[in-house]
Amino acid sequence: MAEILRNECGCRVKTERFDFHPGGFWGYLRFCVVLDLLCVMTFFMTPWLSLFFGTVSMALMISEYILYREPIDPLFAKRQGTNVTAVRPAGDAVRQRILFTGHMDAAWEATLSYHISGTFYIVHALLATSGVLLYCLWSVLALAGAGAWVDTAAKISLVFLLIWPGVLFYCNGRRTVDGANDNLTGCFLSIALMKALEECDVRLDHTEVGVVLTGAEEAGLRGAKAWAKAHREAYQDVPTFLFTIDTIHHPQFLMVNQRDMNGLVRNDRELADLFVSAADELDIPCGRGSIPMMGGSTDSAAFRQAGFRSVSVAGMDHHLEDYYHTRRDTCDRIDPEGIGNCFAVMARLLEKMDGIR
Ligand SMILES: [Zn+2]
Numbered sequence: 001m002a003e004i005l006r007n008e009c010g011c012r013v014k015t016e017r018f019d020f021h022p023g024g025f026w027g028y029l030r031f032c033v034v035l036d037l038l039c040v041m042t043f044f045m046t047p048w049l050s051l052f053f054g055t056v057s058m059a060l061m062i063s064e065y066i067l068y069r070e071p072i073d074p075l076f077a078k079r080q081g082t083n084v085t086a087v088r089p090a091g092d093a094v095r096q097r098i099l100f101t102g103h104m105d106a107a108w109e110a111t112l113s114y115h116i117s118g119t120f121y122i123v124h125a126l127l128a129t130s131g132v133l134l135y136c137l138w139s140v141l142a143l144a145g146a147g148a149w150v151d152t153a154a155k156i157s158l159v160f161l162l163i164w165p166g167v168l169f170y171c172n173g174r175r176t177v178d179g180a181n182d183n184l185t186g187c188f189l190s191i192a193l194m195k196a197l198e199e200c201d202v203r204l205d206h207t208e209v210g211v212v213l214t215g216a217e218e219a220g221l222r223g224a225k226a227w228a229k230a231h232r233e234a235y236q237d238v239p240t241f242l243f244t245i246d247t248i249h250h251p252q253f254l255m256v257n258q259r260d261m262n263g264l265v266r267n268d269r270e271l272a273d274l275f276v277s278a279a280d281e282l283d284i285p286c287g288r289g290s291i292p293m294m295g296g297s298t299d300s301a302a303f304r305q306a307g308f309r310s311v312s313v314a315g316m317d318h319h320l321e322d323y324y325h326t327r328r329d330t331c332d333r334i335d336p337e338g339i340g341n342c343f344a345v346m347a348r349l350l351e352k353m354d355g356i357r
Pocket residue numbers: 107182218325
């Protein structure tokens with residue numbers, strides 16, 4: 001991809017390496033299963049210990065999976081990832097910078113989604129979380145001196161022992177999917193736009209345009225975090241806007257995410273409005289949505305947290321389809337209409353933003 005950007009798109013290309021721990025983002029689950037089992041085993045003898053194990057398990061899940069932090073990453077092997085930054089210089093003095101971003105890595109296969117369904121995976125995750133919360137509640141009630149009924153409730157809740165081991169099948173670290181939709185669509189839409197500018201010999205007068213290709217998004221946005229840290233200072237010279245393009249599939253689901261990272265991070269409102277109005281001008285349907293709790297995140301959230309102005313654009317149903325994070329995400333599952341619509345909006349957006357500023 002870096003070669004295409006350098007040789008066919010007229011871009012200055014920089015490839016940067018970053019250290020991260022690929023096992024951390026999903027590896028926390030093994031710790032949680034052990035903590036959950038300890039939470040149950042200790043309840044019937046020492047409720048305060050049960051509350052402790054349950055709380056640590058929840059804190060670990062919230063920190064790694066909901067907030068994308070890295071509390072236990074150093075316990076896993078260190079590897080190097082790659083980020084690519086490609087920029088087409090402006091014709092004249094630069095007044096703004098517009099970067100389209102996509103993640104180059106693909107997901108490890110979600111075993112439950114592949115063998116059963118994405119909805120089953122979400123329901124399972126919610127049930128597994130509820131089980132820990134219930135035992136925390138039973139512990140608090142037992143410590144507060146509630147009657148024998150709490151013991152009975154805790155015994156009935158032993159049914160969660162059948163559910164928790166299932167979390168070990170959320171992610172198969174031995175199989176990486178193709179990721180045709182998630183997220184070669186985002187990468188190649190962004191690259192294709194640079195290529196079209198080059199082929200049509202279009203150079204924006206005062207706007208530097210470019211592409212950021214991140215690594216390790218599926219391992220917890222680690223590439224975007226590293227990129228944001230590395231470029232935060234240098235990119236303060238002119239207003240810099242990032243559009244994260246992630247999983248462009250169904251045309252009817254093309255949308256800007258106003259909230260990202262499990263609904264907890266607010267994307268840039270003005271950039272969202274600009275993308276939607278560019279789509280409106282072309283009569284292309286583009287909605288506004290949010291990534292729901294337990295729905296994950298895009299790189300845009302990592303950029304936002306580092307202080308960048310960014311928004312994410314997706315074209316997928318949040319009721320996870322069979323290709324999402326499974327081996328079915330192959331090139332024959334690409335939706336040409338969805339891709340074409342998004343490309344047209346991205347091109348219109350550039351034209352529009354270059355005119356505005
Ligand atoms: Zn993904």
